[in-house]
Amino acid sequence: MVQHRNGCAACCDALAYAEIIASTSTKSATGRRRRSGYCQARIVEGSAVMALQRLRSLIVTAVLMMLALIMPAFSQAQSAPSPEKVDQLIQLLSDPTVKDWLAKQSSQAAQPADAAPAQPDDAMSKSMVSTGLERIREHVQRIIRAVPQLPEEFARARTITMLEFANRGLFGVFLIVATFIVAGVVLSAIIYRLTARLRQWIIKLPHTTPLGRAKRFGGRNLYATLLICAFVVGSAGAFLMFQWPPLLREIVLAYLTAAIGVWAVRAYVASTLIPTFMQIDNAEALRALPISNAAADHWFRWLLIIAVWFGLVAATLSFAPLLGFTKDGMLAMSVPTSTILLILTLLAVWLRPRDASLIPHKRKLGHTAITWLLTLFFIIFWLMRLAGLWFAMWLTIAAVGVPFLIYLAHRAVHYLLRADPADEPGSAMPAISVALIDRGIRVALIALSAYLLARAFGLGISSMQSQEHPTLNLILRALLNAAVIVLAADFGWSIIKAVIERRLGVARISGGEAAHEIDTRQMRLLTLLPIIKNMVFAVIVVMAVLMILSSIGIQIGPLIAGAGVVGVAVGFGAQTLVKDIISGIFYLLDDAFRVGEYISSGKYMGTVESFSLRSVKLRHHRGALYTIPFGELGAVQNQSRDWTTDKFNITVGYDTDIDAARKLIKKVGLQIAEDPEFAPYVIEPIKMQGVQDFGEYGVVLRLKSTRKPGQAFGMKRRFYIAIKQAFKEAGIIIPIASVHVHHDEAADDKVAATATRIRRRKAAASGGDGS
Known part of the structure; x- marks a missing residue:
């Protein structure tokens, strides 16, 4: 029986590879002899099963169903099937009816296994931590077990490539790939020469206005897209115009796809960073990010190197199953390739220039600290990749990569649309437009990351609507609704905030640079808008929280009713606070005072600096700051109105x-x-x-x-x-207060006589002679 099973496995392997060859080769006797010889060689060797990745599940199901039919034949004789039977099997498997029937049978056969309930004892005995550690151990053991099998898998891949590329050889395959890559480069160069006027038009766009810089950035990216399309047409497009054997077609297309990815990275990074080899004037002012020339050259070079290595590895692993490599073997091969990718990334981080930013900004961490943190992050990410923690790996990418991309997009938008002193007067972009672009990019990045995470975790609309995992589906729907509500609230708040900040900026300019032309309407806006801003923010937050609670199935009616009751109770218990708030509202409605005006109320006087819902802050002309509740303000004397x-x-x-x-x-x-x-x-x-x-x-x-x-x-x-x-x-005299003294002899005698009488009176009172 064991011999029969080995023979069946070998024959199935031969049939799978025969289908690959028969899909594009002719019915000639030479082709049949090659397939028959290959089947016989595979039966003698007894190697592992090899099949196309896109037909693997279908062929395995067909083989399992045919075992019962071909077992009696193998019990009688262990001879290889004839080439005619192989062709009949291939034609049968190519029938759409048969494919649908096999797919239904395979799904029905998989349902009991998927629906098998877990053992309660095992579920209770294993915690989440132990289960995770067990999965890591199993993953590492799979890699360790696959390492000794790699020489055999490489030998099998060599046998398949030698049989498939006997006429061309590996050098011929390399020559085909290189030829079509060169064809793509040549077509891109031709397009580059034919579009000289378009390049000149992009170069002549103004760079002294925010809108001009944005147009130049968009023009550079559109031109990069044009060159990428030319490369795609010249490489992959030209390759697909010819008929190729299936395995050769898959290999060449994989490497051409990698070349297209590298070419796209090169084009878009160059249009964004504008390295010095492009020889563009005012490159630092035209970049999408505020970085120096050294930083632009560094990141362009290292991003291109990383993209080349990543493309080569991804292309090689994409067609590895076609050459007989197993999943475990591919995991084993990914260890050295991912290690090299880690080394390249760390080199890019450690060799980056210091003080690369053109716009100084506050940093809580220095250059060395950021370098070590990035090193630690990439090493942890590499360990997750080796341990097979795919869920944690994707979550880490989302948790770190998305905020980083949002930060880069924020800096790029505000740098391209900045109000530069060297710009043309009156060319500044409105703050609301900048906020719309910034928040729009943020929403798009978050939505795209959520979609990619859902695809990575195998989630979709159908899976969320299924009743197999109601708790999980409820959580997913709640998270999706919460994300949509938060994004909408953030987008709306950013627009409202930008409008308010813009109006506040206009009012401050009117009151500061041209105080003699103060617009009373602007001053009133300067007073009311901060309070309106805070109130709108509170309303948006409350509405967003209530909508999120409602989306996850919580009844918010009782919450609203309870909040009303609590509000009434708080109102009775905090009458002074309510009085202050209501008084402040009426002060503002009466336009009693505004920010920047000098007022006095009782013993308080000073310039109005700011408001809150409850109090007003007055700055005394000697520097003292009064915080006065509106309820205690009383009658207000405004000394800053009209004249x-x-x-x-x-x-x-x-x-x-x-x-x-x-x-x-x-x-x-x-x-x-x-x-x-x-x-x-x-x-x-x-x-x-x-x-x-x-x-x-x-x-x-x-x-x-x-x-x-x-x-x-x-x-x-x-x-x-x-x-x-x-x-x-x-000759006009300004009089001053003075004392005039008149002097004469009669007055002196009277004064002397008065003094003598006083002296004698005192002497008589004391018993003296008074002389």
Whole structure:
């Protein structure tokens, strides 16, 4: 029986390879003799089963069903089947009806095995950790067991290639691959020469505006796509125009696909980083990322090297099953190839230049720390690959790679669309447009990563709708809905935030650079928008959380009702807080004050700096900062609205000509008002209103001036200096308080007599003589 089984396995192996050869070869006697000779050689050797990867499951199922039919024949004689029977079998297997029937039988046969319930004892005795360690051990043991079998598998692959490529040899296969790669390069060079005007048009696009830089970046990528398409047509397209043997076709297409991938990496990386060999002026300003020339050359070189090695390994392993390599053998071969890939990646990380960024940004970690962290990450990723932790490996890629790509996209968008001082005036991109592009790319990256993760884990719409694993399907649907809601909320919030920040920026510019032309509407926006921004953010967060809870099956009606009851209870318990919030709302609705205005309320006064839902912050002119709840603010005196009138007095002597003084004051006031330092803020110059009072020392004159609020504080000081000099020149005396003492002899005698009487009175009281 053992001999029969070995013979059947060998014959099935021969039949599988015969199908490969018979798919494209002719019915000539020479071809049949080659297939028959190969079958006989395989039966004698008793080698392992080899089949095409795309027909493996179908052929194995057919063989299992035919064992019962061919076992009696093998019990009588162990002779190889004739070539005619082999052709009949191949024709039978090629029938679509037979293929459908075999597929149904295989799926029915697989259902009991898949539906077999797990043993409760085993499930309870093994924890998740022990199960994971057991899987790692089994994976490593598979690799260790496959290593001694590699020489045999290489010998088998050599036998197959020698039989298939007997006329060409391995050098001939290499020559075919190289020929079509050269053909793709030649066609790309031809397209490059024919599109010189297109290149010149891209080069002439302006680089002194954000939109011009974005157009140049898009033009470079479109041109790179054109060259890639030319390479594809010249290499793989030209190859597919001819008829080739199946194995040769698979091998050449694999390496041509790898060459196309390397060519695409080269083209897109070059259009993004613009290395120095491209000899483009202002390359640093035109790159998609703010990196130096040394960094651009470094990453272009090493990314190309890594892409070449990855493409060669991927192409070789893609057709390895066609040459008889088993899955375990391919796992064993992946160990040295992935190790070399790790070494190349670490070299790229360790040899990267320092301080490569053109735009300084805050870093919590230095160059060396980042290098060691990247080294640790790639080593852990390599160990996951060797241990067969595919789930953890893909999750690690998503957890680290997606944020890194989002970070690169964020820097690229803000660098290309930056507001450079060297740009043309008025060419800055609106903040909302930048936010839309940035968040759009972020959403696309996250959605693409989720799709690739679902494909990597074998998840799909049909699997999520199946009833085999309801708990898993519920979790997957909940995660998908939550991801969609979070992405939509983030996208909407980013747009709202960009609009608010843009309006706030306009208001700040209006109030800072051109304060004499303050737009009251902009100042009101500057006051209200921060509060609106916080309220909108809170609303979006609450709505997103409620929608996520609803999507995972939680009833949010009781939550909303409970929140209402709790809100009423909190309102009764925190009446002061509610009073502050409501008072603040009415203050804002009444437009009582705005950010930047000087107000006073009771014992508090200062410039309004910011708001919250509950309080306002006032900055005193001496530096003190008051935080006042709206409920305690009371009546507000706003000293920064529309205009302000300043009234003050000066005193002149009683012998002064009032009319001459009035004219002189008016003249000096006009001179001060025309001073460039005060002219933008003066509404009415300093002038005399009239005589205010007759004082103890002179005539009090009343003066006033009208100016814009909060401006021209030094104008009155300048006026005092100027009017003193003008009065001095005109002979007008400004009286000052003084004491006049009059002296004569009679007064001296009276004072002496008074002093003598006082002295005698004191002496009499003390018992003296008073002399």
